[in-house]
Amino acid sequence: MIQLASVSKTFQSGRGKVRALIDISFPIEAGTFTALIGKSGSGKSTLLNCIGGLEPPDTGNIACFGTPIYSLGPRELSLFQRRYMGFVFQRGNLLSYLTVAENIGFPLTLNRVLGRSQAKRIDELLDRIGLASAATALPHELSSGETQRVAIARAIAHSPSILLADEPTANLDTVTGQQAVELMRDLGKDHGCTIIMATHDIEITGSADAVICLKDGRIHEEER
Numbered sequence: 302m303i304q305l306a307s308v309s310k311t312f313q314s315g316r317g318k319v320r321a322l323i324d325i326s327f328p329i330e331a332g333t334f335t336a337l338i339g340k341s342g343s344g345k346s347t348l349l350n351c352i353g354g355l356e357p358p359d360t361g362n363i364a365c366f367g368t369p370i371y372s373l374g375p376r377e378l379s380l381f382q383r384r385y386m387g388f389v390f391q392r393g394n395l396l397s398y399l400t401v402a403e404n405i406g407f408p409l410t411l412n413r414v415l416g417r418s419q420a421k422r423i424d425e426l427l428d429r430i431g432l433a434s435a436a437t438a439l440p441h442e443l444s445s446g447e448t449q450r451v452a453i454a455r456a457i458a459h460s461p462s463i464l465l466a467d468e469p470t471a472n473l474d475t476v477t478g479q480q481a482v483e484l485m486r487d488l489g490k491d492h493g494c495t496i497i498m499a500t501h502d503i504e505i506t507g508s509a510d511a512v513i514c515l516k517d518g519r520i521h522e523e524e525r
């Protein structure tokens with residue numbers, strides 16, 4: 302389970318202080334799919350980044366499976382992220398100089414899954430995302446839908462406990478976007494991954510176990 306307790310975050314910008322998150326508390330059950338919705342600027346990315354260990358909150362605590370992540374030292378935190386977390390961003394963010402297979406293998410290498418076990422996992426994922434024939438392609442040779450599928454495979458390759466996705470369908474058409482979300486959920490289900498996804502797509506929220514709506518940095522409404 303992921304537990305957020307009184308999480309607040311203020312940014313200092315040219316326009317003064319921006320209270321991006323204000324006293325956010327909620328639990329997320331392990332193995333569930335949570336959709337995070339709200340207008341642009343409502344705090345979705347900041348919240349995901351806080352949960353992912355990428356953005357320390359000013360106050361409050363975040364515990365991921367019993368570990369208060371901001372009590373960890375920098376080295377322990379990066380080991381925790383590398384082992385237990387996966388990230389999918391709006392634009393895939395594949396490493397442009399690595400092939401599709403190498404991109405998927407990257408988190409496996411970081412987790413010392415090497416050699417034949419790595420090759421086996423990469424092949425399995427390439428099959429699952431329907432891109433077995435693109436193993437040696439470079440990212441610029443892929444469509445945006447294919448790019449996002451590779452990004453999802455990469456995010457989940459090391460079977461993370463938590464998958465954080467920040468508007469992963471924003472650059473895709475409706476059908477491709479829905480396929481990407483289904484893929485994420487399918488791959489996540491294999492090992493009981495907890496998925497938290499920021500999205501503008503109202504269709505996606507229909508299939509979520511929980512929907513959290515942010516408005517000006519506060520939880521506006523919460524459905525379960």
Ligand code: ADP
Nearest residue numbers: 312313314319321340341342343344345346347
């Ligand atoms: P969303 O993802 O819902 O669009 P964000 O979390 O990106 O919202 O942003 C929430 C608020 O915090 C916005 O007002 C945004 O301008 C501000 N903000 C986010 N990141 C920064 C930053 N690094 N510096 C200054 N302001 C920021």
Ligand code: MG
Nearest residue numbers: 345346347467
């Ligand atoms: Mg955002």
